[in-house]
Structure formats: C-alpha cells, structure tokens
Amino acid sequence: MKKIGLGKRVLACVASAATLLTGTTALSAVGMQVQTLTASAASYDNYAKLLQYTMYFYDGNMCGSDVGSASQFTWRDNCHTADxxxxxxxxxGDHVKFGLPAGYTASTLGWGYYEYKDSYDALGQTAHLKALTDRFCDFFKASTKLNGNDVSSLCYQVGKGQEDHDVWCSPESQTDQSLRTAYWTSDDASDIAAEYAAALAANYVNFGNEEDLTYAKALYNYSIRTNKAExxxxxxxxxxYDYYDDQAWAAGWLYLATGDSSYKTFLNTFMNASNAGKSGQSGCQWGVYSPMSWNNVSLGAAILQSEITGSGSDWSKVTTYLNGKCTSESQYYCEASWGSARYNTTMQLAALVTSKYSAQSGKDYSGWCKAQMAMILGNNPKNVNFVVGMDSNSAKYPHHRAASGYSSFDEMKNQTGYSANGHTLVGALVGGPADANFTYTDSVNDYEANEVALDYNAGIVGAAAGLYSIYKTGSIDSTIEGVNGSAVVTTEATQATTASTTRATTTTTKATQATQATTQSSSTSSGGATYSKNLNQAVDYDKLPATDRMIGWSWKDLGVKPSDKVTKVAVNITAKSGEIGKWQGAFGS
Structure with missing residues (x-):
C-alpha cells in the first residue's frame, strides 16, 4: 500500500480518533480491517432513495408531546405539549396545524401507497409510511367529537395563522400558549371534514384499522350535511373555494373501503355533472380538472372514478386533461411560479397512476414523468436537486424555522444560509424554480422558491414509488446524517431489490455480521450502474506515519468511470475487538 494524496483521480480516507474510531479509547492498540467501500454518485433516477428520503420530511414537521420518540430526526423533540x-x-416552515392541507396530504400519501404498495414493501419502507399516515389519522380522530355515528364538532385548526407567522423560532422553544388556539366548529369546514374522511378511509383500505373507517363515515356524513366551507x-x-371535489374524493375512498354503492353514486354524480372542476386555485379556472393540490382534488377523484368504473369514457376525461399538461420531456412543467415543484411532482403522480391503467386509459406518460423527475433531481441549468439532503447539489436552506437554527427574525434577517445551529431537513421538497427557465435562489428568506410544506411532499412520495415500480432503479441509504431510523429496513426487502449491495446497505446485527464475512464493495455511478471491489485490507493504524495517517485507493481501482461525479463515500471498518461502524464523507468532484 502506498501513500496517496487527495486529487481528482484519488479517493482518500483520513483516519483519526474522532472521525474513524468513535468510542475507541486506545487507538494505538487497534488493528483495523477495511472491508467494504461504497461510492455513490448523483443519479437522476435513484427512485428508491427518493422514496426513502421524501418521507423523512414528515419526521421533521411532527408536533406534539411524543416527537422526541416518534420522529426519526435526532434534532427534533417534544413541542407544543399543551395543545x-x-x-x-x-x-x-411555521407551527400552525391547518386542517385542509393536512387532510389533503394524508389522503394523497395514502393514494400513493394504495397504487404502489409493492414499491414500499420491496424497499422496506411500508412501516415508515404507515407510521406517518397513522399519525395523521390519529390527529384527525382526536380533532373529531362523535355523537353516535355523527360528528358533533370538528377542530379544523390549531394555532393562530398570522400571529404564528410573525414569530421565528424552533417549535421546541415556542412556549407562548396564546398562539395555540384550537378552532372548532359544528356547522362549517365541510371541505376539511371530507379530506379527513378521505385520509381515514384510504388508511383503512391500506391497513385495515376499523376505527379509521368509523370516523371516515361520520366525517363524510357531516360534510354532506353541512355543505359549508368558510x-x-x-x-x-x-x-x-368549495367542498364538492373533497366530498367526491372522500366518496371514492369510502366506496373502495366499503363497496357501498351510495358512495359510488355520489362520486359519479359529481364527476359527471357541471360541478366537476368547480374549484380553482386562487380563483383561476384551470379547465375541467385542476392540478392536484390542497384546494382541488377533482383530478384524483376522476382517476379513482375511472379505476372503479373501468369506463373508457371516464378515462378519456382524465387523459384529455393530462394531454394538455404532460407535453414536453425537455421543458420543465411549471404550473405556477410559487411552489412549482409541488404541482410538477403531483402531476407526475396522477400521470403515473393513469399510466398504470394504460390498458383502460390508452395512455402511458411514464417517459414524461421520468424526464420531469430528472429535472427535479438536478438535471437542470442550475444543477440543483430540489430535494434537501439527497445529494451534494441539493437545496440546503429551506424556509423552515426548526431547521434553520435561528431564534428570531432579527437573527435571520438578510441571511441566505442557516446559522451554525441549523440542521439538514432531509427529504424536503422546496418550492423550486419560478419558471421553466429555472429561475431559482437557494435562500432561507425566499419563501416562494424555498418554502416547504406538508402538501409539497405529498405528490413526490407517491411519484417516487410509481417510478420505482416501473424502472426499479436506485437503492436506499443505510445511514443518513441526523436521521435515527435510516437503517430500519428489512434484510429481505433489500435483497429483493439490490441483491449486489445488500450487505453494504443494511445495518441490522445479522446483516452486519454478514458484511464481515464478505468483502464486496459497491460504487454507484451517475447512470445507476453498480461497480464492485473486494478490499479485505488489514491496516495497522499505529504503524502509519504519525504525520500522515492516511490510506486511500485510486478511483480506477473501484471501476469508477471518469465521467462520474462521486458525491458520497462510505467505508465499512471493523476492529479486532468487533464492529466499529461506517465512515462517510462527501465529495463534490
């Protein structure tokens, strides 16, 4: 082994007591065995990783007295415990719990799982998805007071909107209870009640909790009885703007949950009448349907109706709309300047589900979705991945109080980046470019380009699962900085999808032991290819030069192509006394 310095063609690993052998007290007495090395390059089609990462955003936005134990983020803790x-x-990036976007988010997350369950199962991500949607549904049920089979009152919001937005601090430090008013109604919020009902019914369809179905039925009945959304x-x-689309969406899910024809009749009546598409984002008329969003779910309802009826005429309404949106594989689909990425990725979800039923719908939009997602993941003039934490070129400074590390607006004023106390909001989809030319600035103060929200991530999670179901590309990460549960994935699921890298990506005790028994290493290229390298190299740390305790390998030894851009390197290491862990580093070139 010769001494190697850092350079474009060289991968070097600097060993130190702090970074390499955490928890080991006698370095000079330790003999090391470098066994596996993994180098990951940025990839525009790593759909497995995209699915894994985008769900973690919700761990960053958890609220309540159990966040410290429920959230996978190491830096989140209990907050607003007196709500x-x-x-x-x-x-x-705020701390209000708004009912409408929460209901929309939960129902859309449930939709993605319903359509692409096999992707979640194959990648070991079902348990995480279920934990997230269960948490949404538990909150919806706690926000609903039942009187028999009817709803007597409904909490549609917790927190004062403007007053909360006027404060910048972490949720853990927000102790002003005057900001945490709970808003209840007994004759309003039909739209919110219907979205809660849709989410609960979808969760019942997916996971079979009878209580979810009980509440879903009651909330739906309340919604169509009150018919008011103020x-x-x-x-x-x-x-x-109205509640018809929300009720149709809920009716579709309740029909799937129960088989009761009355729900199907309601859905068909709405979708086949002039009510269809009545909602409009910011008062605009988008056409027969609208892009799926917190304010209009008529497109999702139309797709559910088409699945239920199997009617070619129903599908044709959906595809006529999508044909006007899914037009170019070379130009970014930008529906609106504020939060364009959310509309883009949710349109992908709708198009992918339609493509799944191509035998009935007659259309396949998967190529368009693949191209659009590549733009979201960095194949754009800005070379920006709009999913935080996913790659070295990811957006880094979303408009988010908890992650920013700032304790006041005065601290944050005129800043672009985060404070020294900031955190990586892993998996968050930022608002994205303002136009098809990718006008964008990565700044904590730019809430139009860098806001994040529950509804922003709702579509991209399902789209990632849909793309993975088609292309089967990418692999999950076993270790993510700041995330406790990133290694929670079943060995069987990993073996089923990434057989050549099972031992490098799974960190259960059994899998770690298996890693020690082999020496396979893998390197993922920008094109998604996998290289292998057996290292099995013994290193006596004490015998390395005191002034240059560095070991390294040439990129060509791993088979990495000159055209690849390596962004992450991981080295599995064991000591004579047992497993040490994994060293990780990030590389920009």
Missing part, C-alpha cells in the same frame, strides 16, 4: 389537540404535524381562522392561508 388542546395533541400530535399531528406543523404545516410548513372557516374564518384559516383566512388568507388556506381559504377553500
């Missing part, structure tokens, strides 16, 4: 309705999720406290934040 009248405990639990749930903060809406965006909710003054939501005001300028999530003011709804």
């Amino acid at each position: 009248e309705v405990d639990g749930g999720y903060h809406d965006a 909710c003054p406290a939501a005001g300028n934040f999530y003011g709804s």
Whole structure:
C-alpha cells in the first residue's frame, strides 16, 4: 500500500480518533480491517432513495408531546405539549396545524401507497409510511367529537395563522400558549371534514384499522350535511373555494373501503355533472380538472372514478386533461411560479397512476414523468436537486424555522444560509424554480422558491414509488446524517431489490455480521450502474506515519468511470475487538 494524496483521480480516507474510531479509547492498540467501500454518485433516477428520503420530511414537521420518540430526526423533540389537540404535524416552515392541507396530504400519501404498495414493501419502507399516515389519522380522530355515528364538532385548526407567522423560532422553544388556539366548529369546514374522511378511509383500505373507517363515515356524513366551507381562522392561508371535489374524493375512498354503492353514486354524480372542476386555485379556472393540490382534488377523484368504473369514457376525461399538461420531456412543467415543484411532482403522480391503467386509459406518460423527475433531481441549468439532503447539489436552506437554527427574525434577517445551529431537513421538497427557465435562489428568506410544506411532499412520495415500480432503479441509504431510523429496513426487502449491495446497505446485527464475512464493495455511478471491489485490507493504524495517517485507493481501482461525479463515500471498518461502524464523507468532484 502506498501513500496517496487527495486529487481528482484519488479517493482518500483520513483516519483519526474522532472521525474513524468513535468510542475507541486506545487507538494505538487497534488493528483495523477495511472491508467494504461504497461510492455513490448523483443519479437522476435513484427512485428508491427518493422514496426513502421524501418521507423523512414528515419526521421533521411532527408536533406534539411524543416527537422526541416518534420522529426519526435526532434534532427534533417534544413541542407544543399543551395543545388542546395533541400530535399531528406543523404545516410548513411555521407551527400552525391547518386542517385542509393536512387532510389533503394524508389522503394523497395514502393514494400513493394504495397504487404502489409493492414499491414500499420491496424497499422496506411500508412501516415508515404507515407510521406517518397513522399519525395523521390519529390527529384527525382526536380533532373529531362523535355523537353516535355523527360528528358533533370538528377542530379544523390549531394555532393562530398570522400571529404564528410573525414569530421565528424552533417549535421546541415556542412556549407562548396564546398562539395555540384550537378552532372548532359544528356547522362549517365541510371541505376539511371530507379530506379527513378521505385520509381515514384510504388508511383503512391500506391497513385495515376499523376505527379509521368509523370516523371516515361520520366525517363524510357531516360534510354532506353541512355543505359549508368558510372557516374564518384559516383566512388568507388556506381559504377553500368549495367542498364538492373533497366530498367526491372522500366518496371514492369510502366506496373502495366499503363497496357501498351510495358512495359510488355520489362520486359519479359529481364527476359527471357541471360541478366537476368547480374549484380553482386562487380563483383561476384551470379547465375541467385542476392540478392536484390542497384546494382541488377533482383530478384524483376522476382517476379513482375511472379505476372503479373501468369506463373508457371516464378515462378519456382524465387523459384529455393530462394531454394538455404532460407535453414536453425537455421543458420543465411549471404550473405556477410559487411552489412549482409541488404541482410538477403531483402531476407526475396522477400521470403515473393513469399510466398504470394504460390498458383502460390508452395512455402511458411514464417517459414524461421520468424526464420531469430528472429535472427535479438536478438535471437542470442550475444543477440543483430540489430535494434537501439527497445529494451534494441539493437545496440546503429551506424556509423552515426548526431547521434553520435561528431564534428570531432579527437573527435571520438578510441571511441566505442557516446559522451554525441549523440542521439538514432531509427529504424536503422546496418550492423550486419560478419558471421553466429555472429561475431559482437557494435562500432561507425566499419563501416562494424555498418554502416547504406538508402538501409539497405529498405528490413526490407517491411519484417516487410509481417510478420505482416501473424502472426499479436506485437503492436506499443505510445511514443518513441526523436521521435515527435510516437503517430500519428489512434484510429481505433489500435483497429483493439490490441483491449486489445488500450487505453494504443494511445495518441490522445479522446483516452486519454478514458484511464481515464478505468483502464486496459497491460504487454507484451517475447512470445507476453498480461497480464492485473486494478490499479485505488489514491496516495497522499505529504503524502509519504519525504525520500522515492516511490510506486511500485510486478511483480506477473501484471501476469508477471518469465521467462520474462521486458525491458520497462510505467505508465499512471493523476492529479486532468487533464492529466499529461506517465512515462517510462527501465529495463534490
């Protein structure tokens, strides 16, 4: 082994007591065995990793008295423990719990799992998805007071919108209870009640909790009985234009849950009448349907109807709309300048589900979705991946109080980046470019380009699962900085999808022992290819030069192509006394 320095063509691993042998007290007495080395390059089609990462965003937005144990993020803790309705999720970079986007998010997450269950199962991600949707549904049930089979009152919001937005601090440090008003109604919020019902019914379809179905039925009945959507406290934040689309969405899920024809009749009546597409984002008329969003789910309802009826005429309405949106594989689909990435990725979800039923719908939009997702993941003029933490070129400074590390607006004022106390908001989809030319600035103060929210991630999670179901590309990460549960994945699922890298990506005790028994190493290229390298190299740390305790390998020894851009390197190491762990580093070239 010769001494190697850092350079474009060289991978070097610097060993130190702090970074390499954490927890080992006698370095000079330790003999090391470098067994596996993994180098990961940025990839525009790593759908397995995309699915894994985008779900973690919700761990960052958890609220309640159990966050410290429930969230996978090491830097999140209990907050707002005196809320009248405990639990749930903060809406965006703020700390309000708004009912409409939460209901939309939970139902859309449930939709993605319903359509692409096999992707979650194959990648070992089902347990995480279920934990997230269960948490949403537990909050919806806690926000609902039942009187028999009917709803007597409903909590549609926790927190004062404007007053909360006027404060910048972490949720753990926000102790002003005057900001945490719970808003209840007994004759309003039909749209929110219907979205809660849709989410609960979808969760029942997916996981079979009878209580979810009981509440879903009651909330649906309340919604169609009250037929009112004003909710003054939501005001300028999530003011709804109507409730018909939400009720149709809920009816579709309740039909799938129960087989009761009355729900199917309601769905068909809405979708086949002039009510279809009545909602409009910001008052605009988008056409027969609208892009799926917190304010309009008519497209999702239309797709559910088409699945249920199997009617070619129903599918044709959906594809006519999608044909006007899914047009170019070379130009970024930008529906609106504020939060364009959310509309883009949710349109992908709708298009992928339609493509899944191509035998009935007659259309396959998978190529368009693949191209659009590549742009989201960095194949764009800015070379920016709009999913935080996923690659070295990912957006780094989302408009998010908890992650930013700032304790006041005065601290944050005129800043672009985060404070020294900031954290990586792993998996968050930022708002994205303002136009098809990718006008974008990565700044904590730019809430149009860098806001994050529950509804922003709802579509991309399902789209990632859909793309993985088609292309089967990518692999999950076994270790993610700041995330406790990133190694929680079953060995069987990993073997089923990435057989050549099972031992490098799974960190259960059994799998770690298996790693020690082999010496296979893998390197993922920008094109998704996998290289292998057997190292099995013994190193006596004490015998390395005291002034240059560095070991390394040439990129060509791993088979990495000159055209690849390596962004992450991991080295598995064992000591004579047992397993040490994994060293990781990030490389920009």
